[in-house]
Amino acid sequence: MGYRSDEVASIIRDAITSHRLLPGDKLVEREIVESLGVSRVVARQSLIRLSEEGLVKWQTNKGASVALPELGEVVALFDALIMIERAIIEKAADYVHTEAWADLRRHADNELCLKHDHPVSAADFHLKLAAMVQNQFISDFYDRLNKKAVLLAAVYGQAKSGRLLMHDHARILDLIEAGRIDEAKNLAERHQGEILRGYTLKEVREHSGLRSLGDILRDTTPTHQDAPASDS
Ligand SMILES: [Zn+2]
């Protein structure tokens, strides 16, 4: 029994997010066909699916490879996050006495007791902050930017520990409560800047070396989780 294209996509996605396949690595259809025992059509469908998610890049005559986002794209993404977050903070000041605010405060306080990395497990705070201003368009847009940031984190890894960044969350709320809105905005901007530096200062990882694509895929156990929503 062969794999379906969504299962093949899942195997390749796992190999990318676990850094066994690195940005720039070629994804040769024939090797996928031979190592996983699937048809060429299934191999191609899985690559199309991954390119829609932004994980794989197609080049005419060169075929598919693991996508390598340019630094300019990463910077533009964080610029957009900062601009929209400054606007959200301006508006959030109107919600200080609401139940949603109390919930966000509890979330930020809980985070200080936990040890987890930023932004993959900490995006919750930012999404809750965005949701508080009760504008579906802003929430949707912010959610989309965040999904993209999570994808970049999976591909590039995250050099910086989230511990200090978690303190920023509670501090941003303190400043908004105190009516110091400009300071809250500036802290949020520094906060996103720190996350961005985590990417550009990423540790240099060992390349998967001489292992062939086929060997890597054969060793990657399939999972059946849902694919992340595509950005298109
Ligand atoms: Zn944060």
Ligand SMILES: [Zn+2]
């Ligand atoms: Zn959290």
